[in-house]
Amino acid sequence: MRYRTLLVYLVAFAAFLGPFSQTIYVPIIPEVSKELQTTSFLVNFSISIYTVFLALMQMVYGPLTDSIGRRKVMLSGLVIYFAATIGCYFSGSIEFLLVFRSLQAVGIAAGSVVAVTVIGDLFDGKDRIQPMGTFQMMVSLGPVAGPVAGGFISGSFNFHMIFIALLCVGFIVLAGNFLFLKETKPTSLKKQKFRFADFIKILQNPIGYSVIGLGFIQYYAMYNFLVFLPGIMSERYGLSVEQKGLVFLPLSLGIVVGSFVGGKMRRFNERKVIVYSAFLNVIALLLFILISNISLTLLLVSISLFGFFLGMSLPVQTALLTQEFQSNRATAIGAYNFFRYMGMSVGPLLGSFLFHLGSYQFVYGFLEIMLFLFVIMMSNQLLRKQRSRL
Secondary structure (H helix, E strand, O other): OHHHHHHHHHHHHHHHHHHHHHHOOHHHHHHHHHHHOOOHHHHHHHHHHHHHHHHHOHHHHHHHHHHHOHHHHHHHHHHHHHHHHHHHHOOOOHHHHHHHHHHHHHHHHHHHHHHHHHHHHHOOHHHHHHHHHHHHHHHHHHHHHHHHHHHHHHHHOOOHHHHHHHHHHHHHHHHHHHHHOOOOOOOOOOOOOOOHHHHHHHHHOHHHHHHHHHHHHHHHHHHHHHHHHHHHHHHHHOOOHHHHHHHHHHHHHHHHHHHHHHOOOOOOOHHHHHHHHHHHHHHHHHHHHHHOOOOHHHHHHHHHHHHHHHHHHHHHHHHHHHHHOOOOHHHHHHHHHHHHHHHHHHHHHHHHHHHHHOOHHHHHHHHHHHHHHHHHHHHHHHHHHHHHHO
């Protein structure tokens, strides 16, 4: 039992490194621009391109993990990440930084796929939910801890020291997984060749497209909050830059606490937890739309509730996927992560387009309708499938 718990934290820490590395120099974009003698746009692009490769590689590592095993993929990914981080440290131009940031994402993308797959291998049925909660808590801390750590390090050193910190953390994660991560792929599963048809089958499965679609919309929603909340805080409440940064804490803490609570829901039916928590997300979003103009306190309450219900469903989503697709669970998780990252990318783009057409209310109103309609469809699929099995 202690060995399994250790492995959960080791692989979860590898997954944590993905979003942590993504956001670590967000607070010092102007300083990075000055140091590399480039524009803020290109420095921002180094964060965007990281996200794109993080998403695309999910579709590669999923089938690869099902085919050659968990340990080889995890260690190979971490070695690529470690080497790319060295390249980032020595980058003296934005062009080199863009190349090595892309390679960083290519390497660390293995973490989230392998972590969930290993947990699925080590635990059965409802026993997966609690370790999935631990995993989701770690991953949820990544985007929050990144800017905090980056700001602290850059306050005493130049931005290159950020990559020294990532090297240290990366080495610890690589060494820990090298020493303790044994191959967990069940011996009963034969080596499989990659087939694009596997992705199609996963997306055609009611549980597959329900969980994956929900993940896409939820992360689309979360990144709409990340992009548009600062504008709301400035225009409606006149907050300073420091105060606007603190506004994200309730949302982030809500996700972390929700993931912890979701990991404790072993006694409840997984499909019902996903459906009901998604309905509560709809209610929390509607609450935000109705009261965001009334009071800053009420606004913070509404976004913390949204984060809490989102976090509560995440461990159950991954547990249900790994249970449904036992022979190719890594491929299923790869598809799930890919669409979540795509939601992160599409959210700011489509949200900005809608904002130019209308207002903040239009942005969140569209999101509310999209989420509500999908939850209705998802509830019919998941609960009907469950009733048919009874």
